[in-house]
Amino acid sequence: MLRVAYIDHTARWSGGEVALYNILTHLGSHVDPLVILAEEGVLADRLREKGIQVRVIALDEKVRNRNRNAVNMQVVSAAFQLLSYGRGLARILKQEQVVCVHTNSLKSAFYGAVAAKLAGIPLIWHIRDHIGEPYLKPIVASAIRLLSRMLPNGVIANSNSTLDALKLPKSKKTLVVYSSFAKAISPPSNVTMLRPKFTVLLVGRLAEWKGQHILLEAARSFLPDQHVQFWLAGDALFGEDAYKEELLRQIEVYGLTNVMLLGHVDPVHELMEQADLLVHTSITPEPFGQVIVEGMAAGLPVIASNEGGPTEIVVHGETGLLIKPGDPALLARSIRELMGNQEERRRMSENGIKRVQEHFVIERTVTQITSYYKGLIANI
Structure with a gap:
């Protein structure tokens, strides 16, 4: 059994942390995980509930929450703090007899290195962000690309799009492994169900690059129709x-009575069971799109951005x-196209479930990652 340390700077229940949780709770007997987080939070609580060892080593909040694009005089102070923090983690890695480090975020990639x-052990960077503009400033993206060549022994990416953005040499040992669906897949009950309102669902943290404002603009054209929400x-x-x-403010100014901001919803699959269509509106390349997989597994046809x-x-x-x-306008037309064709939605629902079963189940992900560990460690 491999003793692997999984390192993340946050314990918030966000996309990358959900993906990490799914991996850790399906490792079986292949890996003995030690999770090291820089703060307490939902991720730590849920992992402990599953009997997974979690160590919280607090990192200064200003460093932990520092903007990824901030290039100023404080960067030197932050770098020294990360260096000191990494030294402390090295002692823990030695004490715990860890054989490999797997970082789960960009900040943890640096102090994890x-x-x-x-500690003298192999390092894997799991990259879940698009390393390029406009998500990152050019100077920041270039620095991360350079360090990804120098520091980690291996790089895991959550999509081919993410890996391509890193521009790594072919000599670097890489793996593309998708963030997978980790629940049982059952035939959806919402495909042919007749409801008083057709429900369009968008799931994701509220961030400009996620494009929620685009959906609000599209929703304006549906205002006369009381059967769409x-x-x-x-x-x-x-x-x-x-x-x-x-x-x-946009909802108030436009009078969008057909829009509801629901806040954080957990579990999200119960919400998906009440919807008719999932939309994904990122305006910059999405590194992966885990919620799309969840929606397809729930039997929802998906309208998504054609990048990343x-x-x-x-x-x-x-x-x-x-x-x-x-x-x-294009989003609104696409919604109307599917809204008016129930048979097409049913066909897409069946195809989506089949695609998740064939490509995006957690067992496939865990097998790929554990094999990658063994190969990387054997060649160090």
Whole structure:
């Protein structure tokens, strides 16, 4: 059994942390995990409930929540704190006889590198973000690309799109493994159900690049129709409260009585069972799109942006529609197209479930990752 340390700077219940939880709770007897987090939170609580060892080593909140694009004088102070933090983690890695470090976020990738190098053990960066503009400033993206060549022994990416953005040399040992569905898949009950209102659902944290404002613009054209409603599930997590306020202002100014901001919803699959269509409106390349997989598993046809990870999940015309991002009129037309064709939605629902079963189940993900560990460690 391999003793692997999983390191993350946050314990918030966000996409990358949900994906990590799914991996850790399905490892079986292959890996003995030690999870090291920089704060207490939902992720820590849920992992402990599953009997997984969690160590919380507090990291200064200013460093933990530092904006990824902030390039200023404070970067030197933050770097020293991360260096010191990494040294402390190295001692724990040695004490716990860890044989490999698996970082789960960009911040943890840096102090995890310090810890792994000082402990003399292999380091894996799991990249879940699009390393490029506009998500990152060019200078920040270039720095991460350079360090990804130098520091980790291996790199795992959550999509081919994410891996391509890193621009790594072919000599780097890499793995693309999708964030997978970790629940039983059962035939959906919502495909042919007749309801008083057709419900369009968007799930994701409230962030400008996620494009919730695009859906609000599209919803304006449905206002005369009392049989259509739009649900936005998710909340502002990482200093994005101003964007949430802008969405609320947009709803008020436009009089969007057909829109509901639901806040954080858990479990989200119960919400999906009440919806007719899932939309995904990111205006910059989404690294993967885990919620799309969840929606397809629930039998929802999907309309998603045709950039980044969603293009590796949705098969256009078969499991949903891929459309140009940032175009509210096109989004509205696409919604109407599927809304008016129940048979097409039923066909996409069946195809989506089949695609999840074939490509996006957690057992497949865990097998790929554990095999990757063994190969990487054997060649160090």
